[in-house]
Every structure is written in structure tokens, then in C-alpha cells.
Amino acid sequence: MAEEVDIIDQVVGQEYKYGFTTNIEMETAPKGLTEDTIRFISSKKTEPEWMLEYRLKAFRYWQSLSSPSWQNFSYPAVDYQDIIYYAAPKEKITLDSLDQVDPELLKTFEKLGISLSEQKRLTGVAVDAVFDSVSIATTFKDQLKEKGIIFCSMSEAVHEHPDLVKKYLSSVVPYTDNFFAALNAAVFSDGSFVYIPKGVRCPMELSTYFRINAENTGQFERTLIIADEGSYVSYLEGCTAPMRDENQLHAAVVELVALENAEIKYSTVQNWYPGDKNGKGGIYNFVTKRGICLGDYAKISWTQVETGSAITWKYPSCILKGDHSVGEFFSVAVTNNMQQADTGTKMIHIGKNTKSRIVSKGISAGKSHNTYRGLVKVNKKADKARNHTQCDSMLIGDRSGAHTFPYIEINNKSAMVEHEASTSKIGEDQIFYCNQRGIGTEEAIGLIVNGFCREVLNQLPMEFAVEAQKLLAVSLEGSVG
Amino acid sequence: MLEIKDLKAEIEGKIILNGINLVVKPGEVHAVMGPNGAGKSTLSAVLAGRADYTVTGGEVSFNGKDLLEMSPEDRAREGVFLAFQYPVEIPGVSTTNFLKTAINEKRKYLGLEPMEATAFLKFMREKMELMEMDKALTSRSLNEGFSGGEKKRNEVFQMAMLEPKLTIMDETDSGLDIDALRLVSAGVNKLKDGERSFVVITHYQRLLDYIVPDFVHVLYKGRIVKSGDASLAKELEAKGYDWIKAEVEQGANT
Ligand SMILES: Nc1ncnc2c1ncn2[C@@H]1O[C@H](COP(=O)(O)OP(=O)(O)OP(=O)(O)O)[C@@H](O)[C@H]1O
Ligand SMILES: [Mg+2]
Numbered sequence: 001m002a003e004e005v006d007i008i009d010q011v012v013g014q015e016y017k018y019g020f021t022t023n024i025e026m027e028t029a030p031k032g033l034t035e036d037t038i039r040f041i042s043s044k045k046t047e048p049e050w051m052l053e054y055r056l057k058a059f060r061y062w063q064s065l066s067s068p069s070w071q072n073f074s075y076p077a078v079d080y081q082d083i084i085y086y087a088a089p090k091e092k093i094t095l096d097s098l099d100q101v102d103p104e105l106l107k108t109f110e111k112l113g114i115s116l117s118e119q120k121r122l123t124g125v126a127v128d129a130v131f132d133s134v135s136i137a138t139t140f141k142d143q144l145k146e147k148g149i150i151f152c153s154m155s156e157a158v159h160e161h162p163d164l165v166k167k168y169l170s171s172v173v174p175y176t177d178n179f180f181a182a183l184n185a186a187v188f189s190d191g192s193f194v195y196i197p198k199g200v201r202c203p204m205e206l207s208t209y210f211r212i213n214a215e216n217t218g219q220f221e222r223t224l225i226i227a228d229e230g231s232y233v234s235y236l237e238g239c240t241a242p243m244r245d246e247n248q249l250h251a252a253v254v255e256l257v258a259l260e261n262a263e264i265k266y267s268t269v270q271n272w273y274p275g276d277k278n279g280k281g282g283i284y285n286f287v288t289k290r291g292i293c294l295g296d297y298a299k300i301s302w303t304q305v306e307t308g309s310a311i312t313w314k315y316p317s318c319i320l321k322g323d324h325s326v327g328e329f330f331s332v333a334v335t336n337n338m339q340q341a342d343t344g345t346k347m348i349h350i351g352k353n354t355k356s357r358i359v360s361k362g363i364s365a366g367k368s369h370n371t372y373r374g375l376v377k378v379n380k381k382a383d384k385a386r387n388h389t390q391c392d393s394m395l396i397g398d399r400s401g402a403h404t405f406p407y408i409e410i411n412n413k414s415a416m417v418e419h420e421a422s423t424s425k426i427g428e429d430q431i432f433y434c435n436q437r438g439i440g441t442e443e444a445i446g447l448i449v450n451g452f453c454r455e456v457l458n459q460l461p462m463e464f465a466v467e468a469q470k471l472l473a474v475s476l477e478g479s480v481g
Numbered sequence: 482m483l484e485i486k487d488l489k490a491e492i493e494g495k496i497i498l499n500g501i502n503l504v505v506k507p508g509e510v511h512a513v514m515g516p517n518g519a520g521k522s523t524l525s526a527v528l529a530g531r532a533d534y535t536v537t538g539g540e541v542s543f544n545g546k547d548l549l550e551m552s553p554e555d556r557a558r559e560g561v562f563l564a565f566q567y568p569v570e571i572p573g574v575s576t577t578n579f580l581k582t583a584i585n586e587k588r589k590y591l592g593l594e595p596m597e598a599t600a601f602l603k604f605m606r607e608k609m610e611l612m613e614m615d616k617a618l619t620s621r622s623l624n625e626g627f628s629g630g631e632k633k634r635n636e637v638f639q640m641a642m643l644e645p646k647l648t649i650m651d652e653t654d655s656g657l658d659i660d661a662l663r664l665v666s667a668g669v670n671k672l673k674d675g676e677r678s679f680v681v682i683t684h685y686q687r688l689l690d691y692i693v694p695d696f697v698h699v700l701y702k703g704r705i706v707k708s709g710d711a712s713l714a715k716e717l718e719a720k721g722y723d724w725i726k727a728e729v730e731q732g733a734n735t
Contacts, residue, residue, distance in 0.1 A: 176521035341729075399564070425663050427569070428532075428533075429569045430569050430571055432529075432531055432532075432553065433565065433568070433569045433571070434571075434579075434583075435552070435553035435554045435557065436530075436553055436556075436557050436562075436563050436565075436641065437557055437558035437559045437579070437580075437639065438554050438583050438584075438586045438587040438590070438643070439552045439554060439556075439582055439583050439585040439586050440552075440586065443582065444588065447571070447574055447578075447582060448571055448574065448576070449581070450573070451571055451572055451573025451574035451622065451623075452572060452573055453573070454574075455573075
């Protein structure tokens with residue numbers, strides 16, 4: 001037994017393999033948050049006046065708010081004056097060519113398994129790489145352009161496609177939505193912008209890879225995806241950060257707009273640094289993600305695999321405005337050691353015959369806590385709305401916790417809303433059974449957990465499903481002692 | 482192949498195995514019988530390396546290696562297979578995927594390359610034919626919602642796939658209907674090759690009509706109290722255990 005514990009200790013010791021830092025000269029905004037910080041960010045991006053105005057309005061609103069406290073976890077108060085709101089590699093970046101990207105940065109992304117050189121990249125996936133506050137490179141831009149698809153950084157979109165940005169930015173998540181949405185609107189740095197024109201099926205997966213590198217820096221990216229009538233796009237985001245002792249804040253906003261008959265599939269593989277096993281360091285992941293099915297028969301599908309972050313606090317949601325529109329939420333949230341996750345979704349049924357489906361799989365190990373919080377709301381006029389919710393929790397060991405808070409608000413009698421929930425425990429019997437077939441304990445847990453999450457993992461694009469499976473196994477290493 | 486010397490084990494301070502001696506040579510089939518609670522499952526669990534039991538004495542060598550020193554997974558990779566009395570369910574993991582993982586973990590241990598998907602599927606098809614396994618079962622989640630008999634058949638199928646040197650079957654015949662019993666026994670007999678050995682734990686002579694043992698042992702109160710050939714099983718079937726228990730008590734009194 002003693003030997004076993006040693007092995008587990010070793011595994012825990014090497015837990016987070018993306019924890020390295022890149023040494024590169026950075027240009028940063030001075031610490032703290034004032035109107036000047038916002039003007040600084042805006043001028044760095046040579047933004048038009050309307051953008052600066054928007055930011056300042058959001059900032060003034062944010063100042064009037066205090067940080068929320070209804071969550072099912074505790075965390076030390078964040079000192080918003082102790083954060084750097086903008087950090088960018090000093091080297092001048094030319095977005096057109098990879099040759100001009102600092103080789104250190106390319107190496108960083110190679111190390112993360114993201115090759116930005118298109119020849120080496122998996123065919124069929126275009127990547128936008130965001131390093132701290134700026135987008136480093138976007139691949140396959142030209143091929144996408146031929147179909148009229150826009151895939152670029154948010155900063156670029158503000159300059160090149162101001163009409164689209166003005167029309168849709170903040171239309172799904174207004175800055176008045178919540179504390180972190182207001183903060184993000186004030187200081188957002190970069191992120192991806194996607195527009196799929198009418199009737200176009202995006203021929204490849206679009207993907208953004210976020211990397212926090214600089215110290216004391218927050219990451220506030222903003223993503224906006226618009227799928228015009230009858231179009232389709234599948235988008236994936238991934239993220240990692242170095243191991244640092246202090247907590248870092250990640251407060252992103254993602255907005256999705258699906259017009260008539262359009263479909264957006266948004267997948268996240270979140271692997272921010274979770275902190276060490278005593279709960280020191282790690283990312284606070286406070287993200288607002290929301291999509292709206294504006295047109296009839298539109299569909300938005302969120303899939304998330306959440307393994308990282310010290311605290312995750314997010315509810316990717318769907319507003320089902322168009323008649324017959326569909327919202328889906330597939331989630332796997334894993335917490336280990338001292339991690340905490342409070343995550344779920346909101347499905348707001350507004351149109352007639354709208355349908356939503358929620359599948360949530362929470363896995364808690366160590367002393368972690370994992371909460372599902374979901375709202376299904378059916379408005380008065382949403383005749384024949386349908387929802388099916390399934391929440392399964394799995395506990396590993398006996399010091400972790402799983403909690404489920406389903407909220408249901410129904411204002412139309414024809415609605416049909418179903419909720420199923422279950423809690424299970426990885427049994428020693430299951431592990432021993434695997435052992436007896438020659439499968440070691442770590443692999444056995446990986447296998448059992450992957451089986452538990454099968455339904456959700458099946459939603460991910462092939463390449464990422466494999467990555468996500470590995471990630472699940474890695475994040476639970478050492479969870480059984 | 483397997484040499485058990487004076488093996489003693491306890492759980493929560495309670496002595497369950499109290500000096501087991503057993504030698505199994507390559508190619509042999511040993512039947513282990515005995516009343517409920519005698520320690521048969523405990524013996525199989527201790528051999529497989531279940532951590533709940535504490536070995537308090539004795540030795541077990543398997544092909545010259547100290548079995549008790551090895552982790553459960555290494556014992557399996559060395560060729561010990563336990564067909565469980567109560568196989569567990571693993572939702573979301575297909576038998577196919579489970580076995581592929583198991584086989585490749587074993588190959589890794591033996592320093593072999595992992596088996597490629599196509600080669601694996603071909604190998605599996607062959608074994609399925611051999612064991613007359615239903616295709617629908619292997620694509621479903623491992624044991625989930627399987628009937629009692631289906632679980633047992635799946636155990637024997639896994640054994641065929643993993644090609645162990647030593648198989649311990651813990652009441653694999655319990656819960657099988659007559660046809661399944663015949664299929665399972667036929668499967669086991671097909672795997673006999675003069676090298677592989679079997680320890681068959683059972684309560685019923687019926688199974689031993691199909692899988693004919695070279696030796697029959699009676700386990701009682703944590704000890705092997707009687708050994709004989711196949712005819713001993715027939716005697717037990719006819720007379721029950723009372724006469725053996727009496728013999729043991731008598732032995733204890735003299
Ligand atoms: N966890 C445990 N705690 C206490 N006693 C146990 C435990 N596990 C097993 N035992 C006891 O050990 C003894 C042997 O059990 P075992 O399962 O090995 O018997 P068996 O010979 O396989 O019986 P059966 O024929 O009913 O399957 C029984 O008295 C049982 O109650
Ligand atoms: Mg038993």
C-alpha cells in the first residue's frame with residue numbers, strides 16, 4: 001500500500017504539463033483599472049471612437065456593481081486593481097504571415113500541440129491562436145475567404161467589418177448582463193470573430209486556442225460568431241496557462257447568433273491551470289457564454305469538457321427565440337484536489353415548438369466540489385416547448401461533493417419538461433475488475449470516467465474527442481489513494 | 482505453474498484462509514468445492530490480488546515468480562485470469578474497447594507493440610466464433626444490463642481473448658441455463674491445450690461432467706480438507722458435506 005501511495009504522489013507531482021512559461025518581451029498596461037487603462041487598451045488597438053465609447057460606458061456601469069455572491073463555492077475576493085489588463089508580445093506582429101511571428105511564440109504553441117504552420121496542422125481545422133491579450137495568427141484564412149467566411153481576431157474585425165461588429169456585438173450578452181460581462185466589455189483584449197454567410201457550410205472546424213502567459217494578467221477575450229441563414233459552423237476553443245502561485249482571472253464573453261435554419265456547434269476543451277493540490281494558484285474561470293437562435297429552425301449546441309481552473313463559473317446558454325429552434329448543452333466537468341466548479345446552462349424558450357436538451361456529467365475527486373446549476377424557462381407564448389435534462393454525478397473517493405440545482409420556470413401549460421438525475425461512485429469493485437484484466441488503476445479510472453462521459457464526448461469533433469479523453473485521464477491522475 | 486504453500490489470509494481481523502496448500506501443474510484442471518462461506522471466493526480473490534484481504538502467511542509462486550509480491554494488474558499480465566462470481570458493470574465502456582485496452586496493457590508489459598485496430602477486430606471475431614458469442618453483447622456497455630448468464634458467458638469470452646495461463650473460475654456455472662452451461666464448458670474445453678491450467682470453483686457436479694477435473698478438492702473453514710479425483714465430486718453430490726465436516730471435527734479432536 002505504501003508503494004501505491006508513492007506512485008500516486010509522483011503522478012500528482014507531474015500533474016499539469018502545460019505549466020511552462022514563455023520568455024518573451026511583453027508590453028503591458030500599468031496595473032489596475034481606471035478610465036486611462038481603457039483608453040490605453042483602445043489606443044493600442046487603434047480602435048475607432050465608437051468602440052472606445054462602448055468600453056467606457058461598460059466601465060462606468062461596472063463601477064456601479066459589486067461582485068456577485070450567489071454561487072455555491074467560496075473564493076478570496078479578487079483585487080481588480082492588482083491585475084494587468086493588457087499584455088502583448090512586444091515584437092510587432094503582422095497578421096498576414098507566420099514568418100514574422102516571434103519564433104518563441106511559435107515554439108510555445110508547438111509545445112502545446114498546436115502547430116500554426118498550415119502544412120503541419122491537421123487538415124480540416126483552422127486555428128486562431130491568442131497569446132495573452134492578442135491574436136498571434138489565424139490559419140487557413142484565404143481558403144475560408146473564398147467561401148465568404150470571415151475568421152479573424154476581434155481586433156481585426158473591429159477595423160475590417162465594423163458593420164457586423166456594431167450590429168451584433170453585445171446583442172446577446174449586453175454589458176449590463178452581469179458583473180463579469182461588464183468588466184469584459186470594458187477591457188476585452190482579443191478573441192475570435194466568425195461570420196458564415198448565407199447557405200454556406202463551413203468546410204473545416206474553426207478553432208481558437210487561448211494561452212495565458214504573462215504574470216498578474218487577466219485574460220478577457222471576446223468571441224462573436226454569426227451564422228447567417230442556412231449556414232453551419234463547428235467551432236472549438238482550447239486553453240491552457242502556466243503554473244503560477246497567484247490566481248489569475250479569466251473573464252471571457254462569447255456570443256453566438258444563429259439566424260434562420262443556421263446551426264452553430266460550439267465546443268470547449270478547457271484546461272486552464274487548476275492550481276496545485278493544496279489549492280494554491282490556478283485560474284478563476286468566470287465566463288459568460290450565450291447564444292441566440294434568432295431565426296426559425298435555428299440550432300445552437302454547446303459542448304464543454306471542463307477539466308482545468310481553480311474555480312469554474314459558467315453557464316453557456318441558449319435563447320430559443322425562433323420557432324422550432326433547438327438548444328443543446330452537453331457538459332463534462334471534472335474537479336480534483338481543491339478545484340470547484342459551478343456550471344450548467346440556461347435554456348430560455350421563447351418561440352413555439354422550441355426544443356432543448358441538457359446532458360451534464362459531473363465528476364468530483366479529491367476534496368473538490370462540483371455543482372450543476374441549470375435553468376429551463378418557458379415563456380408564455382412558447383407553445384409546446386420541450387426540454388429534457390439529464391444530470392449525472394460521479395464521485396471518486398469520499399471527500400468530494402456533487403450538487404445539483406435545477407431551476408424550472410414554466411409559464412405555458414403545453415410545455416413538457418423532464419429532469420433525470422443520478423449520483424454514482426467509482427467502486428473499488430470496478431477498479432479491481434479492470435486491474436484483474438491487466439488494466440492499471442490510473443487507466444481504469446480513465447476508462448470508467450470516459451465511459452461515464454461517453455454521451456458528451458461523442459459530441460466533440462473526432463480529433464478533439466481523443467484529446468479530451470486523454471485530458472480526463474490526466475486530470476484525475478492520483479485521485480484514488 | 483501454481484504453487485500455494487500454507488497460505489493464510491484474513492479480513493478485518495477475521496481469519497478466512499487458514500493454511501492452504503495446492504499445486505497446479507501445466508495443463509491440469511482442479512475443481513474446488515466446499516460449503517458456502519468456506520473461503521473459495523476468498524482464495525480466488527487473494528490469488529488475484531484483491532487489497533481488502535491481508536495475507537498473513539504462506540507463499541504463492543506462479544511460474545517461478547512470487548505472486549503475492551505483484552500488483553493485481555501485473556498478475557493478470559503474467560497470465561492469471563479470474564472469472565468473477567459477480568462480474569461488475571462498467572457503463573459506457575464497450576466490451577470491445579475494454580478488451581482492447583486490456584490486451585494492449587498486457588502487450589505493453591510484455592514489451593510488445595500495441596495491437597492495431599484491424600488486427601484486434603479480426604482476432605476478436607475469431608474468438609467470438611470460437612466461443613459462439615453474440616455480437617450484440619460485445620458492442621454494448623460492459624456487463625451493463627446483461628442477464629446473469631450473459632455476464633458469465635462474457636467472463637469466459639474475456640478469458641478466451643486474454644489467453645491466460647491460469648484461469649480461476651468462481652462459480653461460473655451458477656446462473657447458467659443448460660444450453661449456456663454447455664456453451665461455456667465447450668468454450669473452456671476448446672482453450673485446453675495441455676499448457677493452460679484451470680481452477681474451477683463450483684457447487685455442482687453437473688459442470689464437472691463437461692469440464693472433467695484431474696483433481697477435486699474440498700475447502701472447508703479455510704483449509705483444503707480432502708482431495709481426490711473426479712469421483713470425489715460425485716460422492717459429494719450424493720452425500721453432501723456432512724461426512725467431511727464430521728471427519729474434520731474428528732481429526733481436530735484426536
Ligand atoms: N469483507 C468481509 N468482512 C467480513 N467477513 C468476510 C468478508 N468477506 C468475506 N467474509 C467472510 O469470509 C468467509 C468466506 O467467504 P467466501 O466468499 O470466500 O466464501 P465462499 O466459499 O466463496 O462461499 P460461497 O460458496 O457462498 O460463494 C465467509 O464467512 C464470509 O462471510
Ligand atoms: Mg464464493
